Amino acid sequence: MSAPSAPSAPSSGAGRTDGPSVRIGALVPLTPPGWVEAxxxxxxxxxxxxxxxxxxxxIAGRPLELVVRxxxxxxxxxxxxxxxLASLGVAALAGEYHSVVARAAAARADALGLPFLCSSAVLDALTEQPTRWVARLAPAQSHGWRIYADFLLGTGHSRIAVAAAPSAYxxxxxxxxxxxLAPRGGTLVELDMSTLAPTAVCDALAGQRATALLxxxxxxxxxVSIVRSVRRDQRLAGITIGAPAGQPEFAPWATLPGGDGAAVPFLRYLPRRLGPLGARVGAALRERLGEAPSFVAFEGYDTVVVLTDVLRSHGGDRAGTAEPWSSVAVEGTRGRIRFSRPPGISVWQWAWPPVQVVDRDPAEPDRLRILHTG
Structure with a gap:
């Protein structure tokens, strides 16, 4: 039995244009259990x-319209x-943050021959087979997480524990x-969170001699419960807590009591300094959001920049929008965007966006410190 259609969010896209709109379908997690802040x-x-x-x-005088689900x-x-969205005649799909969700969307888009530019999901195997219909802005997980592993090794961590929930991601x-880590002298110890409560993580971790917990x-x-438990356990006073998936990126993390959200290194996909376009867009996003924009907001903006370039080349025609990923060369907020087919990646990929390892400053949790770049 098929899943019910997702409820609509308001469409957006009024502007100084005439004629029928060119529609882009936007896939976004806006309610729990989705990551609503993202x-x-x-x-x-x-x-x-x-x-x-x-x-x-x-787009050639026609308004661009975002149809959000x-x-x-x-x-x-x-x-x-x-x-x-395909039945509504959208010219392309955009968005999604969660990797497992993006993989399901990419499979359907590929089957329907509907162009999909994935904004933020990183799972390497976004599609089972190579496809010409799907492209991605976020770096593949293997690229970003290897940079994170190099950061751990470079800061003296060779025995690393992970508190891991069951999922493909x-x-x-x-x-x-x-x-x-293995060929570089590192060891990974897995703590299965399908059998451990957050408070039990400390006991499992105490006997492992790990210097970092991811x-x-x-x-x-x-x-959040794991962080609080580890921070309060005297046996684990010297351990580094890390979050390669970026949980501390969003503002609520900075408000965790007692500074628990600080000094937790995570991956972030921004350059060390934004150029003129990025700085202008960043200011506009801050005004719109009422807080500092995350890298995810910049990914959303860049998604439309790319799709606009593609659609203007084809007058908003869906049939022609799959092939031009190879000819995209546009200036985004975080650098020049081009797509290629890196080994082991089944979709057209921006290789690569800038990657940082950052954390929140314990003295000023709203301030992010750059610890490593790749």
């Missing part, structure tokens, strides 16, 4: 870029949304870390 930032970036495209004349971190709901991350679990729970 969805809010992603949508803010998408909407800002659509507004600017329309202010500049749209909430995936709520549900792969079946996302696949159903792709079918619905977390299992893939653990495998990438293990395979990268959170391969959902946010806010059980990630």
């Amino acid at each position: 969805g809010r930032h992603l949508l803010a970036g998408l909407e800002l870029a659509v507004r600017e495209v329309n202010d500049a004349g749209g 909430d995936t709520a971190a549900d792969p079946r709901r996302a696949a159903a949304a792709v079918d619905e 977390w299992a893939s991350g653990a495998r990438i870390l293990r395979d990268h 959170l391969l679990v959902g946010h806010p729970e059980p990630a």
Whole structure:
């Protein structure tokens, strides 16, 4: 039985243009159990870029319209949304944050021959087979998490524990870390969060002699409870807590009591310094969001930049929009965007966006410190 269609969010895209709109379907997690903060930032970036495209004349004089569907971190709901959006005649799909959800959406888009530019999901195997219909802005998980592993090794961590929940995404991350650490003298110890409560992590960790614990679990729970338990256990006073998946990126993490959210290194996909476009967009996103924009908001903006370039080349025609990934060369907020087919990646890939390892400053949790770049 097919999943029910996802409820609509308001479409956006009014501007100084005439004629029928060119529609882009946007897949965004806007309700739990989806990561709502990530969805809010992603949508803010998408909407800002659509507004600017329309202010500049749209697509060959036609307004660009964003048709938003909430995936709520549900792969079946996302696949159903792709079918619905295709029936509405969208020219392309954009968005999604959760990797397992993006994989379901990519499979349907590929089957329907509907171009999909994935904004933020990183799972290497976004599609089972190579496809010409799907491209991605975020770096592949293997690329970013190897950079994170190099950061751990470079800061003296060779025995690393991971608190891992069961999912294809977390299992893939653990495998990438293990395979990268092992030939470099590192060891990965897995703590199975399907059998451990957050408070039991401390007992399991205390006997492992690990110097770092990585959170391969959902946010806010059980990630927040694990952090609180470890921070309060005197046996683990010297251990580093890390979050390669980026749980501390969003503002609520900075408000954890007692500074628990500080000094937790995570991956972030921004350059050390934004150029003029990135700085301008960053200021506009801050005004729209009421807080500092995350890298996810910039990914949303860049998604529309790329799709606008593709659609303007083909007058908004869906049939022609799959092939031009190879000819994209546009300036995004975080650098020049081009797509290629890196080994082991089944989709067209921006190789690579800038990658940072950052944490929140214990003295000023709203401030992010750059610890490593790759």
